[in-house]
Amino acid sequence: MSNLFSLNELATNESGEIAYIHKDSIMRHRLWDLGFTKGAKVRILYTNPSGSPRAYLIRESVIALRNEDASSIKIELEQNREGVRNEDGVNS
Amino acid sequence: MGLTVNSTGTALLKEDLSLTYLEEDSSKTAVVALAGNPNTGKSTVFNNLTGLKQHTGNWPGKTVAISKGQYTFNDENYVIVDLPGTYSLFADSPEEEIARDFICFSRPDVTVVVVDATCLERNLHLVLQILEITTKVVVCVNLIDEAKQKNIIIDTKKLAEFLQVEVVSTNARSGEGLKKLQEAISNVALRKEKPDTCIIRYEESLETHITKAIEILENTKIEFLKKRWLALRILDRDQSLTKKLENYFPTDQPNQLEIFSEQLFNQPLVGDFRESIVLSLYKQAEIIANTVTSKNSQANKLRFNFDRIALSKFWGIPLMLLCLGIVFWLTLVGANYPSQLLSQLFSQLEEYLFLGFNYLPVPQLVKELFILGIYRTLAWVVAVMLPPMAIFFPLFTLLEDWGLLPRIAFNLDHLFQKSGAHGKQSLTMCMGFGCNAAGVIAARIIDSPRERLLAILTNNFVPCNGRFPTLITMILLFFSGSGILASFSASIIMLLLIVGAVFVTLIVSKYLSKTVLKGIASSFTLELPPYRKPQIGKILIRSLLDRTLFVLSRAIIVAAPAGALIWFLANFGVNGQSYLEIFATFLSPLGKLMGLDGVILAAFLLGLPANEIVLPIIFMAYTSHGSLIEFESLTATKSILLNNGWTSLTAFCLMVFSLNHFPCGTTLLTIKKETGSWYWTFLSFLIPTIIGIASCIFVSQVARILSFL
Incomplete structure (x- = not known):
């Protein structure tokens, strides 16, 4: 499981599958209710000029999360694109 | 809550928030609760049914308090209660608690769940939770016009078969399908509640606990709640619910529920109980949504998305x-x-x-x-x-x-x-x-x-x-x-x-x-709803x-x-x-x-x-x-x-x-x-x-x- 990223580290339009949500996140319940569950597919759509919040496509709806909150969601990238990705996850 | 005569100025001060119990003569009037995810058009359905002017706006969380209205259909009176929009009924937030308590304790004759046709999967998550509480439900698949634009078609017949309740598709803004909704409501109002049903089967390890819990709960006198659901709530350590249930026990034996809860908690649970429930609910929602939805995804991609500009770094x-x-x-x-x-x-x-x-x-x-x-x-x-x-x-x-x-x-x-x-x-x-x-x-x-x-x-x-x-x-x-x-x-x-x-x-x-x-x-968290053509x-x-x-x-x-x-x-x-x-x-x-x-x-x-x-x-x-x-x-x-x-x-x-x-x-x-x-x-x-x-x-x-x- 080397290609696990925090959700906020993904680049715009990148997508992946949720591996898990960190146990300490006080938002776990809320995130589950919004559809951020293990195995669900997420895609990054938009990013605020300052980098946070970012808007995600999850189960056909668009939800914005602040990066602090998104960082507790761990993502397995859809394809192994590590060679293509920039280190900081900025869209290339 | 938005901006109308009733929601601005001094009218605000008259608003009554303590509407958990209804005074209406229940023998003559059916009580209808309106539940659903935020921003699915619940308020529009409410307004169309009642002719009231509750403000609607395109942002989630607008209905922050309960509003109530009525209408007549076939000479029968219906009191309709617009519950706050929620993503679930686990009572993690005040709105969820209000919505859940109303469905549990005010026991409406019909619960209408308004769902967004373009986002069925997540909406079904809530529908399934409500079905565990009551089967006197009408599912109102709303926003079918938007779905049509996205080339999404929902097979309501199949959905009804899956859920075993009435399903109506509507476009509440134009009023399409609302007559059918009223018919469905009147049908369900006359129907009796089905006995304990199993809507969702959870993981085997959970099911053993649930079965045990139901056995224990057989001895309680809480007739109006489904035992299976109550068992689930107690196992989830839902104290907001168990506290309220204390009132339903005779005062000379106030610890009854506590004893039951303790017995249940003594059984060690594997993993995260809530996560396990949610995953099962979503799995079922996925299966249903995939079966009843047909879409042509290509047309979707061709549509220009204004958010590319509105939410862009430079133009926003x-x-x-x-x-x-x-x-x-x-x-x-x-x-x-x-x-x-x-x-x-x-x-x-x-x-x-x-x-x-x-x-x-x-x-x-x-x-x-x-x-x-x-x-x-x-x-x-x-x-x-x-x-x-x-x-x-x-x-x-x-x-x-x-x-x-x-x-x-x-x-x-x-x-x-x-x-x-x-x-x-x-x-x-x-x-x-x-x-x-x-x-x-x-x-x-x-x-x-x-x-x-x-x-x-x-x-x-x-x-x-x-x-x-x-x-x-x-x-x-x-x-x-x-x-x-x-x-x-x-x-x-x-x-x-x-x-x-x-x-x-x-x-x-x-x-x-x-x-x-x-x-x-x-x-x-903030949901960004699709742009809607204003009326x-x-x-x-x-x-x-x-x-x-x-x-x-x-x-x-x-x-x-x-x-x-x-x-x-x-x-x-x-x-x-x-x-x-x-x-x-x-x-x-x-x-x-x-x-x-x-x-x-x-x-x-x-x-x-x-x-x-x-x-x-x-x-x-x-x-x-x-x-x-x-x-x-x-x-x-x-x-x-x-x-x-x-x-x-x-x-x-x-x-x-x-x-x-x-x-x-x-x-x-x-x-x-x-x-x-x-x-x-x-x-x-x-x-x-x-x-x-x-x-x-x-x-x-x-x-x-x-x-x-």
């Missing part, structure tokens, strides 16, 4: 400002003509009134009280205040209906986060544009009490509709210049004022976050009517008595000085220091009941000494002000103070009601007032020093 904020600027410009241009027309009409009418009064056997004083006091203030409020309000409001509602507000929240969030405030505070500020009291109420969408207080305390920095015309008048008289470009420059000045107001809000929020409301920004005709007409009614009622309730009071203060006094003069002279030193004068300060104080009457009071006071001046044109108005020693500095300071001073009476009472504390109410009075006085003094003194150089 300029675009928001442009939208607001256009609204201001339209307001300024549009309000000009009707304002003049109304002024002329009113001054004409004033002459007739004078003539008419001559025939009546009333003393001169009474005549003047009515015409110079009450009538003139009323005329002022209506002529000057009404047109901009009646134009700005519908336009703003259009933007709201379209879906701009959540985008504003998205683009501004980082600023609020830096101030330790909640991202949804920008939504409450948008409501504040219409009415600060409504903005204060809207703060209910913020869960964290600290951040909610921040939103409440700072809402007043957004100029409400009552202050808006004051600002416009000042800009037009002193700053915008004249000619064709005047309306443009005025809009830009207005825009700058709003940017300034947001800036002050952020600074004050930050300061409060560091002092009395210490803390850091809590987490938040232009409907909104324009209703919003216009609403605003007109609102202003007129405020004018009658507040402006008329204020007019009488001002007239009295201006015409009576001691030692040859009127009370108003005495009052103004008393306030004069402070007023002068602030770049204003005593009369202006007096007007703000007397205008406490409503900001609309501040300008009228100023003019009343200036013109109270016999000389009749007609208010037909801006130049005439300006000459009155100039004769009383005004300069552009006075006008500027008035705008600053108008933006930063104590909230109006209604807003203060609403703050008291919402916070339940005089302390916060007092602070909300004090903070803007101090800022207003300080910045006025600063501005005027700097200006004076500069003019000496």
